[in-house]
Amino acid sequence: MKEEMRYLLIANALEQQIRNDVLKIGDKLPSIRTVKREYGVSMNTVTRAFFELERKGFIASRPQSGFYVAGHAKSRLAVPRISNPTSPSHPEQAENLISKVYQSLNDTTITRFSIGVPANELLPIAKLNKSLMQATRTLDGSGTAYEEIQGNFKLRRHIARWSFTWGGMLTAEDLVTTAGAMNALSYCMMALTQRGDTIAVESPVYFGILQLAKSLGLEVLEIPTHPITGIELDALRKALPRIKLCLVVSNFNNPLGSCMPEANKQELVNMLAEYEIPLIEDDLYGDVYFGDNRPKPCKAFDKRGLVLWCGSVSKTLAPGYRVGWVAPGKYKEQIVRLKLLHAVSSTTLTQEVIGDFLENGRYETHLRKMRRTLHANSLHFTRAIHDYFPEDTRVSRPQGGFVLWVELNPSIDTALLYDQAMHRRISIAPGRMFTLQNQFNNCMRLSYGLLWSDELDKKLKMLGSIVQKMIS
Amino acid sequence: MKEEMRYLLIANALEQQIRNDVLKIGDKLPSIRTVKREYGVSMNTVTRAFFELERKGFIASRPQSGFYVAGHAKSRLAVPRISNPTSPSHPEQAENLISKVYQSLNDTTITRFSIGVPANELLPIAKLNKSLMQATRTLDGSGTAYEEIQGNFKLRRHIARWSFTWGGMLTAEDLVTTAGAMNALSYCMMALTQRGDTIAVESPVYFGILQLAKSLGLEVLEIPTHPITGIELDALRKALPRIKLCLVVSNFNNPLGSCMPEANKQELVNMLAEYEIPLIEDDLYGDVYFGDNRPKPCKAFDKRGLVLWCGSVSKTLAPGYRVGWVAPGKYKEQIVRLKLLHAVSSTTLTQEVIGDFLENGRYETHLRKMRRTLHANSLHFTRAIHDYFPEDTRVSRPQGGFVLWVELNPSIDTALLYDQAMHRRISIAPGRMFTLQNQFNNCMRLSYGLLWSDELDKKLKMLGSIVQKMIS
Numbered sequence: 050m051k052e053e054m055r056y057l058l059i060a061n062a063l064e065q066q067i068r069n070d071v072l073k074i075g076d077k078l079p080s081i082r083t084v085k086r087e088y089g090v091s092m093n094t095v096t097r098a099f100f101e102l103e104r105k106g107f108i109a110s111r112p113q114s115g116f117y118v119a120g121h122a123k124s125r126l127a128v129p130r131i132s133n134p135t136s137p138s139h140p141e142q143a144e145n146l147i148s149k150v151y152q153s154l155n156d157t158t159i160t161r162f163s164i165g166v167p168a169n170e171l172l173p174i175a176k177l178n179k180s181l182m183q184a185t186r187t188l189d190g191s192g193t194a195y196e197e198i199q200g201n202f203k204l205r206r207h208i209a210r211w212s213f214t215w216g217g218m219l220t221a222e223d224l225v226t227t228a229g230a231m232n233a234l235s236y237c238m239m240a241l242t243q244r245g246d247t248i249a250v251e252s253p254v255y256f257g258i259l260q261l262a263k264s265l266g267l268e269v270l271e272i273p274t275h276p277i278t279g280i281e282l283d284a285l286r287k288a289l290p291r292i293k294l295c296l297v298v299s300n301f302n303n304p305l306g307s308c309m310p311e312a313n314k315q316e317l318v319n320m321l322a323e324y325e326i327p328l329i330e331d332d333l334y335g336d337v338y339f340g341d342n343r344p345k346p347c348k349a350f351d352k353r354g355l356v357l358w359c360g361s362v363s364k365t366l367a368p369g370y371r372v373g374w375v376a377p378g379k380y381k382e383q384i385v386r387l388k389l390l391h392a393v394s395s396t397t398l399t400q401e402v403i404g405d406f407l408e409n410g411r412y413e414t415h416l417r418k419m420r421r422t423l424h425a426n427s428l429h430f431t432r433a434i435h436d437y438f439p440e441d442t443r444v445s446r447p448q449g450g451f452v453l454w455v456e457l458n459p460s461i462d463t464a465l466l467y468d469q470a471m472h473r474r475i476s477i478a479p480g481r482m483f484t485l486q487n488q489f490n491n492c493m494r495l496s497y498g499l500l501w502s503d504e505l506d507k508k509l510k511m512l513g514s515i516v517q518k519m520i521s
Numbered sequence: 522m523k524e525e526m527r528y529l530l531i532a533n534a535l536e537q538q539i540r541n542d543v544l545k546i547g548d549k550l551p552s553i554r555t556v557k558r559e560y561g562v563s564m565n566t567v568t569r570a571f572f573e574l575e576r577k578g579f580i581a582s583r584p585q586s587g588f589y590v591a592g593h594a595k596s597r598l599a600v601p602r603i604s605n606p607t608s609p610s611h612p613e614q615a616e617n618l619i620s621k622v623y624q625s626l627n628d629t630t631i632t633r634f635s636i637g638v639p640a641n642e643l644l645p646i647a648k649l650n651k652s653l654m655q656a657t658r659t660l661d662g663s664g665t666a667y668e669e670i671q672g673n674f675k676l677r678r679h680i681a682r683w684s685f686t687w688g689g690m691l692t693a694e695d696l697v698t699t700a701g702a703m704n705a706l707s708y709c710m711m712a713l714t715q716r717g718d719t720i721a722v723e724s725p726v727y728f729g730i731l732q733l734a735k736s737l738g739l740e741v742l743e744i745p746t747h748p749i750t751g752i753e754l755d756a757l758r759k760a761l762p763r764i765k766l767c768l769v770v771s772n773f774n775n776p777l778g779s780c781m782p783e784a785n786k787q788e789l790v791n792m793l794a795e796y797e798i799p800l801i802e803d804d805l806y807g808d809v810y811f812g813d814n815r816p817k818p819c820k821a822f823d824k825r826g827l828v829l830w831c832g833s834v835s836k837t838l839a840p841g842y843r844v845g846w847v848a849p850g851k852y853k854e855q856i857v858r859l860k861l862l863h864a865v866s867s868t869t870l871t872q873e874v875i876g877d878f879l880e881n882g883r884y885e886t887h888l889r890k891m892r893r894t895l896h897a898n899s900l901h902f903t904r905a906i907h908d909y910f911p912e913d914t915r916v917s918r919p920q921g922g923f924v925l926w927v928e929l930n931p932s933i934d935t936a937l938l939y940d941q942a943m944h945r946r947i948s949i950a951p952g953r954m955f956t957l958q959n960q961f962n963n964c965m966r967l968s969y970g971l972l973w974s975d976e977l978d979k980k981l982k983m984l985g986s987i988v989q990k991m992i993s
Binding site for chain 2: 151155166169172174177178181182185189190191192193194195196197198228229231232235243244257260261264363366367368369370371386387389390391392393394395396397398399
């Protein structure tokens with residue numbers, strides 16, 4: 050048999066196993082070595098077979114961990130539709146939903162698919178506590194004192210150093226620390242807009258961004274967004290003459306999970322530069338990628354200092370530390386000034402701890418583990434949705450981050466689903482939270498940033514059956 | 522000799538010793554018991570003599586520490602004049618000064634009379650570090666997680682409990698924690714004003730308040746302020762129809778040191794209530810009193826929920842912890858919302874540590890010590906200014922806090938004095954920093970929140986001689 054044929058034979062055999070649930074989504078594939086022995090072929094042939102399956106979306110590689118079954122659902126469940134924001138309506142409906150969902154967030158007896166941070170079980174709490182002890186000793190008296198206005202130097206230096214991995218070439222001088230990424234976004238918006246200005250955002254978009262913009266008196270233009278490639282550039286282009294700034298979560302957007310291809314990022318940056326429009330880039334999920342490399346942020350293509358690149362460790366290490374940052378490009382002075390006026394300085398100790406974590410490579414060690422866990426979780430969740438939800442369910446394919454966007458039958462109102470699920474002590478984030486307009490009523494965000502277990506599988510099954518009943 | 526005569530005899534003798542510098546300002550008086558023995562009189566007679574001297578301002582009692590020489594300077598150096606804000610002019614001059622002074626704040630080789638926080642030597646760093654270790658253990662995983670939006674419950678409960686000492690009768694529910702008092706002020710201003718609104722403040726006033734108001738697009742009306750009794754109510758009354766809110770540092774105002782009498786506070790609250798105007802009360806120095814009791818804040822007289830009472834531990838415990846709070850009265854929902862939008866939550870750990878400090882009475886223990894130290898410092902500084910500065914120097918008489926307001930000969934420009942003093946590695950805070958108008962050019966703020974030493978005495982002497990030279 051020709052080598053050409055052999056690799057396809059193997060690929061087909063594995064594909065059948067996946068289609069017949071012999072290999073289930075989330076399962077680890079046998080190693081290349083094992084398959085080589087089983088089929089009596091060369092390593093090369095197996096590798097080629099695996100690449101073929103990966104290309105077709107049936108399997109996915111995870112760095113240092115091998116291949117996993119990924120794509121079965123892909124063959125059946127479609128991705129959600131591109132958003133098509135219409136006219137504004139009832140923003141207060143979204144607000145009421147948000148308050149309601151927030152109230153359930155601190156109740157640990159509820160299975161919180163609604164949660165916006167990874168569960169504590171996925172975080173290196175003990176190591177952080179150890180670093181804190183160390184930082185307290187190192188800093189001694191200066192740990193309780195004000196730190197310099199731009200923020201902890203060690204932390205800024207290591208964020209800068211790290212930026213070289215995606216071509217950022219930042220220096221400590223380019224960075225300003227903040228009390229988390231939302232705090233960075235808030236300074237950016239305050240620095241760049243005035244009441245009445247219009248800003249462009251993705252749709253759906255994290256509700257905190259919408260609420261913040263509204264509270265600053267801004268008009269929000271929700272731009273259609275593709276669940277895989279992110280903000281639709283043609284739609285954005287038409288809006289450029291009207292907008293004061295653009296804000297995107299470029300990598301593993303919350304809630305959609307989209308990640309803009311590099312070409313799109315470059316085009317976005319150039320397009321905005323033509324109009325001298327600043328771009329606030331919320332890149333707080335960029336380090337939680339499932340592929341081989343961290344996706345570049347738009348900042349990597351910024352030649353004019355128009356991109357304000359924001360990040361934090363709230364989604365990866367310690368939400369309660371309130372450690373975030375922004376590289377504000379040419380707007381640095383304004384951001385430093387706003388930080389000084391509104392908060393005087395950052396919390397000294399927690400920044401030092403994160404600085405240490407970066408310095409000693411502990412952050413990267415933790416991230417490697419977290420990425421594997423979250424990738425496996427995303428596959429578990431997708432498999433469960435495929436198994437337990439109606440066939441017309443659409444689900445996103447995030448290649449990073451920790452949320453899934455699920456589009457249900459149009460007859461289903463996820464605000465009602467929320468209430469029904471809460472009777473079973475399950476909480477979800479209804480789609481209407483992520484827009485100021487009348488859309489996403491049949492969508493929801495599910496967080497897979499939880500410790501996977503049979504219990505969780507049961508809860509997803511329960512949720513699926515509630516959905517099934519709501520249709521019939 | 523009649524008892525009447527005896528006590529006056531003793532009082533006169535001591536007065537002479539003070540006038541002749543046998544007893545210098547800042548010196549501790551011999552104990553009542555010692556004087557009793559020396560003069561062969563009853564305890565009662567000595568006590569009466571001391572009261573007489575206290576009434577005349579020559580001595581001051583300090584709780585649990587006895588009597589100190591206080592009033593010699595009072596007999597010679599006048600208090601600064603009541604401000605008389607004129608027309609706005611060159612606010613950028615103030616800004617440049619502020620930047621300049623800020624640059625010198627982190628250089629520990631400079632004697633920083635300009636500093637806005639107490640020196641580390643006055644703070645219980647070791648005890649805070651110990652509490653931090655404990656909090657880390659207690660909280661375990663929840664120390665790195667988001668805390669509830671309103672802030673750490675323990676902290677709020679103990680601030681509430683403490684408020685009963687001044688008749689506050691707050692509950693934990695009434696309080697919202699913030700990243701320091703300025704952060705609280707910023708939420709209050711954002712909640713209550715829109716660009717173009719006018720607000721009333723004291724004059725002089727902490728420059729951060731002026732800069733924040735300006736950055737929010739507010740018009741600032743600087744109201745004449747008495748160096749002892751605070752904001753001039755008649756002047757404020759005239760402005761009421763024009764203003765959207767009033768902001769005062771009611772107790773030991775920075776930079777003036779004024780403390781509003783209770784009657785003034787009550788009148789202020791009632792006056793504003795008539796017009797339904799909210800009052801932001803920055804009470805971050807209220808606990809650093811030199812008398813027997815904490816002065817009540819305006820909040821104690823607030824029946825309508827119009828007073829937003831703000832505080833922090835930045836001036837008394839740990840500036841770098843970023844722990845502050847506000848009891849926003851009827852504006853609570855707005856403040857919680859702004860906190861959520863701009864910062865998501867507070868730093869979990871540092872709030873827990875301060876909660877512990879309050880719970881275990883460690884804060885009060887520390888404050889008792891700090892008050893004694895700062896009171897002695899204020900007397901040392903006043904004595905040094907009396908000894909080394911020209912006779913026409915005017916100096917404030919703060920009964921709390923840690924700053925002195927010094928008014929020099931009208932020919933002296935303290936912006937120039939700043940430059941000259943910096944050549945000798947001494948920094949001051951020029952008066953023009955504390956206004957947006959053309960005033961206080963011959964004034965400066967000196968912080969006595971430093972560890973007193975002969976070195977410090979020498980530096981004040983040096984500063985005095987620079988002033989002397991600038992006049993001649």
